[in-house]
Amino acid sequence: MMSHNFERFQLSSYLIDALTNQNISLPTEIQERLIPAIKNGKDVIGQSQTGTGKTLAFLLPVLDNIDVNSRETQAVITAPTRELANQLYEELKKLTDASDEVKSQLVTGGTDRLRMIEKLKQRPHIVVGTPGRIADMIKEKALAVHHVRTFVVDEADQMLDMGFIEDVDRAAAHMGDELQMLVFSATIPEKLQPFLKKYLSNPRHVHVQPKETSPKKIEHWLIPDRDRDRKELLKNIVKNVNPFLAVIFVNKKETADEVYEALVEEGLNVDRLHGGISPRERKKVMKRLQAAEVQYLVASDLVARGIDVKGISHIINYEIPKELEYYVHRVGRTARAGWDGIALTLYGRNDEMSIDKLEKQGINFKLKELKKGEWVDLERRKRQPKKTKIENHGKALPKPKKVKPGYKKKARYEQEQRDRRQHKMERRRKK
Known part of the structure; x- marks a missing residue:
């Protein structure tokens, strides 16, 4: 019986070595279900929360599919914020440090633009970045994407919330017709559907539920x-x-x-x-x-x-x-x-x-x-349930009267004054 490890995915030896160096030996559920599909060129939708191992689920097969003999950009990975893009790039570097052949480049705002353009002229195999800056570099003709085979959109629902789906769309529009699209997202909102229908062909949709709503600890x-x-x-x-x-x-x-x-x-x-x-x-x-x-x-x-x-x-x-x-x-x-x-x-x-x-x-x-x-x-205070129409014998519930502070006292005082005046008038009449 074959053990549950990464070797059975037939990944490049440098990737297995990199995983060993990080003490990673067993694939998570999302990795088990998506690595073979991505390696085989299928479009995928990976729906999962943070902490399920989704980053390696796409980095490993994307890296494995890179043709190092071709000096063209073959994969683009995009994330909604610079911090997330930086984090993805660091994870990528941990895997490629054991290989001198795979070249990569981080493309985000807040960095020297001219220097970035120069680096992109070297045609890195993989580009990781934010959608706005990637679309910008494509427009500047600094980033050539017509040979890109795989486009990864990470945290797609957040892209939508932050208004970046248009930039993702602009970047994808310059890539080839045979583009493999990998979309990862915690949720798949209705507004994301037009984008998915436009770019994904018969995707493998894997939804990995967290074992619990939040970690037990x-x-x-x-x-x-x-x-x-x-x-x-x-x-x-x-x-x-x-x-x-x-x-x-x-x-x-x-x-x-x-x-x-x-x-x-x-x-x-x-x-x-x-x-x-x-x-x-x-x-x-x-x-x-x-x-x-x-x-x-x-x-x-x-x-x-x-x-x-x-x-x-x-x-x-x-x-x-x-x-x-x-x-x-x-x-x-x-x-x-x-x-x-x-x-x-x-x-x-x-x-x-x-x-x-x-x-x-x-x-x-x-x-x-x-x-x-x-x-x-503290004891949790139980909220009083609202009285329903049924509990009120089928009658519509009366709207509570708005009573101003001190109103009852004032009304009582005025009534007492009226009673006194009435009493005086009656006594005068009797005289």
Whole structure:
């Protein structure tokens, strides 16, 4: 009986050596199901969450299919953000370091444009980059893609959300008719369908469900704000937990800046990462994170998908995400590679419905509160169910009357005055 390892995929020996060097011996489910199909030139849709091994599921067969004797660009891999593109490129380099023959190039914004054009003239076998810069290099005729056989679109739903599908479309339009398209995405929204129908022919669609909604080693804490200033509450929390590295998620870049400034004022070792930060600064922040030089990172959901930074001990949701699936992406940044993790979520009275939905998805929350520097377990307050029409004997429920504060007292006083006047009038009549 053949063992479940990568050798049975008949990959190039340098790829097997690279996997061995990384202590990777067993394929994940998505790798098992997609590597043979990609090697055979089929179009694929890989639907899976972060952490399922999807990156190797396409990098290994794409690299294996490269004809090193041809000095043409044969594969293009695109990701929605510079950070994700950089991360993909680093994974690619780990595989190609054992081979002097496969040439690759990173193509993203925030780097020297003329130098990039010069490097692309060398016709690298594989190009990894962001869709806007790739489309730009094709337009400039710096990147020749007419020999490209495989086009990988990673995090396609995020591409759609960020408005980059048009750039992906522009790049694909310059590639050949026999193009193999590999699309990877956590979700397949309806708006993505026209793109998929346009470029994919009879694709192999593999949907790998996570074994659980979030890793078992994550504890999910709910912390009520009790209508207090959340920035003050956050300051108390971060000082108490004293994490190795905590990522504090917010919904908007303006909120990220406010929270960042509040934590800087407290003298904490904090950085920030969101779409409004310049490319150069984002690169510096990522380097500081990788070097474990930061204790707190305030981030928008830009970081929630795919960014893999070792040692994240705590996730703090300053706000519950508007798109609830991002909760799983956010908390998935912790409890990786055998580490434990805690996800703390601040919530207010308007968040009850979102919390109910997350609980129905299998998130097991513990209600906690910080009192005098100690964490206290709270009983979860059950919301009173609304009275239904049936419970009201089939009658339409009466609309509650709006009563102004102090109105009853005032009405009672006025009634007493009327009664006194009436009483006086009656006494006069009797006289």
